[in-house]
Every structure is written in C-alpha cells, then in structure tokens.
Amino acid sequence: MNYFYRCSECGNEYEITPDRMLCDECRILQEPDKPLRGILEVRFRPDSEGQYPGAEEVFRTNMLPVEPRWFPKIPVGNTPLWEPERLRRDTGSPNLYLKDDTVNPTGSFKDRASYLVAAFARREGIREIILASTGNAGSSMAGVGAAAGLDIILFLPEAAPPAKLVQALQYGARVIRVKGNYDLAYEESMKWEAEHGGLSRNTAYNPLTIEGKKTVSFEITNQLGSAPDAIFVAAGDGVILGGVYKGFADLIELGLINKMPRVFAVQAEGSSAIARAFKSGSFGTPVPTYSIADSIQVDVPKNGYYALSCLKKYRGECVIVTDEEIIKAQKILSSGSGLFAEPAGAAAYAGFLKVREQTQGSPGNSRLNPSSKIVILITGSGLKDIEAAMKGITSSG
Numbered sequence: 001m002n003y004f005y006r007c008s009e010c011g012n013e014y015e016i017t018p019d020r021m022l023c024d025e026c027r028i029l030q031e032p033d034k035p036l037r038g039i040l041e042v043r044f045r046p047d048s049e050g051q052y053p054g055a056e057e058v059f060r061t062n063m064l065p066v067e068p069r070w071f072p073k074i075p076v077g078n079t080p081l082w083e084p085e086r087l088r089r090d091t092g093s094p095n096l097y098l099k100d101d102t103v104n105p106t107g108s109f110k111d112r113a114s115y116l117v118a119a120f121a122r123r124e125g126i127r128e129i130i131l132a133s134t135g136n137a138g139s140s141m142a143g144v145g146a147a148a149g150l151d152i153i154l155f156l157p158e159a160a161p162p163a164k165l166v167q168a169l170q171y172g173a174r175v176i177r178v179k180g181n182y183d184l185a186y187e188e189s190m191k192w193e194a195e196h197g198g199l200s201r202n203t204a205y206n207p208l209t210i211e212g213k214k215t216v217s218f219e220i221t222n223q224l225g226s227a228p229d230a231i232f233v234a235a236g237d238g239v240i241l242g243g244v245y246k247g248f249a250d251l252i253e254l255g256l257i258n259k260m261p262r263v264f265a266v267q268a269e270g271s272s273a274i275a276r277a278f279k280s281g282s283f284g285t286p287v288p289t290y291s292i293a294d295s296i297q298v299d300v301p302k303n304g305y306y307a308l309s310c311l312k313k314y315r316g317e318c319v320i321v322t323d324e325e326i327i328k329a330q331k332i333l334s335s336g337s338g339l340f341a342e343p344a345g346a347a348a349y350a351g352f353l354k355v356r357e358q359t360q361g362s363p364g365n366s367r368l369n370p371s372s373k374i375v376i377l378i379t380g381s382g383l384k385d386i387e388a389a390m391k392g393i394t395s396s397g
C-alpha cells in the first residue's frame with residue numbers, strides 16, 4: 001500500500017513526513033479563534049498493479065500508514081463490545097452495544113491516537129513529543145510514550161482533573177501547568193515546538209491523531225460482522241468524530257461495507273460549538289465554555305471544519321445534552337451495565353437516551369430505529385474524575 005496525505009479542503013496531496021501537519025495552501029486561510037484550516041487526511045492506494053487487501057488483512061492491520069514493527073508493545077485498542085442486557089431491556093433496544101474504550105492502557109480512547117503517533121515518531125527517529133491537552137490526550141501520550149521510550153512534554157490547563165495530571169506524572173512526562181484554558185495550553189505548546197523542535201501530537205493538527213482514531217470503526221465492524229446502523233460519539237474538538245467517520249469511509253472505499261452508519265455527535269450544552277455550527281452553517285465567535293465533562297469542553301474545536309463536513313456529507317446529527325443529563329446518564333450506565341464512564345464518555349449515552357426518548361412510540365422512525373444496531377462509544381474511565389461522579393451519587397441515590 002502507498003499512503004499519503006490529502007487536504008480535506010482542496011485535495012492537494014503530500015508525502016507523510018514529520019514536519020507536515022496542515023495543507024500549505026489552506027493553512028494560510030486560518031482565522032483567529034476558528035477551527036484549523038487545511039486538515040490532512042491519510043489516504044491509500046495500492047502499489048502499481050496491486051489490489052486492495054481482503055477483509056482478513058484489513059481487520060488485522062487496520063490499514064495504518066506505519067508498519068507494525070514500530071508500534072510499542074502496549075495493548076491499545078481491540079477493546080470489548082459489550083451487550084448490556086439490562087440497558088437493552090430498559091431502553092427497548094435489543095441490539096444496543098457499548099464499545100468499551102475505558103480499558104485502553106491509560107483509560108481512554110486517546111490511546112488510539114497516541115499509539116500511531118508513537119509508532120511514527122519511532123520510525124522517524126524522533127525522541128520528543130509535545131502536546132497540549134485537557135487531560136486525557138496528555139496522560140495517554142505520556143503512558144504510550146513511556147512504553148515506547150519517548151520523551152513527552154505536556155502543556156496542561158490548571159483545571160485538569162487531578163487523576164489525569166497524576167497519571168501523566170506517574171508515566172514520567174514533563175508537565176507544564178498553564179494558567180489558563182486548553183486553548184492557551186495549545187498556543188504555548190505550539191510556541192515550544194517552534195523553538196525546540198520535536199513532534200507535535202496536538203489533536204487534529206497532527207493528521208495521525210485522526211487516523212489513529214479510525215481503528216475503532218474497523219474493530220466495531222469486525223466485531224459485529226457488519227457496520228452498525230447508528231453510533232453515538234461525544235465531541236469536543238471533533239477528532240474522535242472525524243476518526244470514526246474516516247474509519248467507516250475507508251471500509252466503504254475498500255468495499256467491505258456499503259453504507260455509512262448514522263453518526264450522532266453528542267455535545268455538552270455548555271460547549272457546543274460544532275452543534276451550533278451544524279445548525280447555523282458556520283463557526284461564530286467562540287463563547288466561554290463550561291461542562292462537567294471536561295474532556296469535551298473546548299472553546300474552539302480544532303477539527304471543527306472537518307467534523308462539520310463529515311456530518312453534512314454523511315447526514316449525521318448533533319445532539320446537545322445538559323450536565324445534569326450527563327451526570328444522570330453516568331449513573332444509569334454504571335448501575336445498569338457495570339460500565340463506569342467519565343462524564344464525557346457518559347455524554348454519548350446521555351445523547352442516546354435523549355434521542356431514544358424523542359423517537360419512542362414511532363417504531364418506523366428513520367432517525368433511530370430501536371431494533372437497529374446501535375453502538376455507544378464509551379471513551380473514558382469513570383475513575384479519571386471521581387469528583388464529577390460523586391455528584392451522580394448524591395443526586396440520584
């Protein structure tokens with residue numbers, strides 16, 4: 001296979017090299033306080049006279065642009081797909097599944113991106129990785145970096161939950177606390193990289209972060225024996241969302257599935273830039289955000305344009321949930337299935353409950369058919385934010 005980058009906006013093609021992050025032509029269109037322009041997608045084509053591999057090879061290799069030997073020996077991905085019998089009964093959804101990404105080595109979905117970035121850094125002989133994170137991307141890169149023998153420099157906002165900070169420090173990352181939010185941490189990490197070099201793992205900016213996250217769609221399809229009908233994904237920067245779409249789009253291109261699942265992007269009421277842009281058609285002036293689901297709280301979604309174009313192209317949908325609904329859903333999920341998710345992970349389930357309620361009583365509903373195959377992406381472990389989880393215990397008994 002021949003792998004290369006293609007600009008998601010203008011179609012320009014580039015070689016996959018460590019200094020290539022955005023499209024040269026589209027990046028100059030960048031406006032302040034707006035999502036990144038010129039996001040690159042990994043594409044592949046068979047070598048001359050070659051063919052696309054068959055299903056067995058596709059699901060074994062995940063069609064990633066770095067050869068298997070460069071990946072650190074750490075069990076990222078291949079996470080279980082739960083069949084939660086009590087939640088199925090309670091929601092009248094006999095084919096409901098939970099994709100449990102809390103069991104990744106550092107407890108979140110972010111390991112999928114860190115894993116590919118770490119492998120790429122090793123192949124290219126790079127030792128140092130720099131990133132800004134609200135918490136999970138940082139603890140993830142630190143943990144996967146520890147397995148891979150890489151040095152991690154992490155810019156972390158002051159408000160990050162303590163468990164995520166402690167994780168990153170345990171794994172041996174150099175952590176720089178930023179007196180401000182994620183957006184400021186991002187700027188500082190970019191300055192550092194410009195001055196000192198190293199490889200950026202900033203989400204969306206490094207195209208491999210989107211590519212690494214696509215593996216979840218490969219796994220789900222393989223586990224179900226077909227693509228799901230619907231999938232609920234929590235969205236902050238919109239990189240998981242973009243990765244989920246990218247994975248299914250690859251499988252369509254490879255001829256292994258024939259339709260794009262309906263993707264529900266779930267956002268918190270206090271941090272809903274993608275949902276608002278989906279409605280209005282453009283990203284307006286950012287508003288200060290807050291959500292109990294810290295992992296999906298971002299003022300300017302870095303992958304906003306790419307996420308929006310996927311939602312439009314494939315007729316996805318945005319769902320907004322309140323913090324109260326998130327906390328409630330977290331408790332319902334824990335006590336109804338045994339899967340304890342952090343608020344951002346539970347947000348996806350809250351989104352499902354909301355749409356389920358809206359479509360109840362209309363069995364032929366095309367938005368969400370209750371008997372169809374529905375997957376909820378559970379992106380992070382509840383143990384990462386105990387303080388948030390306590391709220392659910394006092395409010396719902």
Ligand SMILES: *Cc1c(COP(=O)(O)O)cnc(C)c1O
Nearest residue numbers: 136236237238239240344379380
């Ligand atoms: C990062 C994260 C998300 C959101 O991913 P984006 O790519 O920022 O949209 C959701 N849940 C958890 C647990 C996360 O860590």
